[in-house]
């Protein structure tokens with residue numbers, strides 16, 4: 001009888017330790033993502049304010065020099081340099097927005113998702129519909145998480161699916177937040193797709209798990225793809 005009680009005590013202590021390790025693992029995982037987002041936010045700002053502003057000044061200066069000369073060769077050389085500055089400035093701004101769009105911090109998830117859908121739709125030439133139910137106030141980590149999942153899903157629909165229509169839906173119900181991205185493209189093997197790591201779908205699935213969330217994908221060749229992320233609203 002004593003042996004049994006002892007065994008039970010050991011088992012409970014072990015279980016307790018496992019649960020504590022699991023909590024610590026999640027805490028660390030979330031901290032890593034938070035550090036990455038902070039770094040991206042800083043880089044995005046440096047790119048926009050530092051390099052971006054210098055390029056603007058350079059472009060202005062070159063076009064002043066072009067106006068001040070009568071030599072046609074110098075003029076056309078400077079005009080080409082001004083154009084190069086303008087293109088590089090546009091690329092710099094685009095890169096900065098992709099790293100961490102300021103709209104996410106300034107206006108929140110809903111506005112950021114509408115911007116993302118418009119921007120991916122325009123650059124890929126596909127129609128991206130957006131349906132977002134009124135959302136409750138969301139914690140910053142959760143907003144970033146859902147934005148990154150949507151970004152990956154929409155980029156995949158543009159890059160891999162050859163879709164002509166994509167729908168992004170967000171609903172909040174029964175304490176859960178659901179984000180769905182549905183496309184009418186060529187489809188794929190979901191098990192293989194979810195196996196990728198890094199910032200792809202597999203990485204997003206792991207990232208969602210750190211917040212007690214999950215990622216499901218339904219897809220078959222020729223039938224389009226339906227991706228659904230679900231996360232509890234009170235995920236801590």
Ligand SMILES: Nc1ncnc2c1ncn2[C@@H]1O[C@H](COP(=O)(O)OP(=O)(O)O)[C@@H](O)[C@H]1O
Pocket residue numbers: 152156157160161183185186187188192193194196197199200201202225
């Ligand atoms: N919407 C989609 N339509 C068709 N294939 C997809 C879709 N999303 C993902 N895939 C497939 O799953 C693979 C893994 O996707 P992902 O993890 O995002 O990595 P990556 O985009 O870097 O290739 C893609 O290479 C593609 O073959």
Ligand SMILES: [Mg+2]
Pocket residue numbers: 152155156200201
């Ligand atoms: Mg991808």
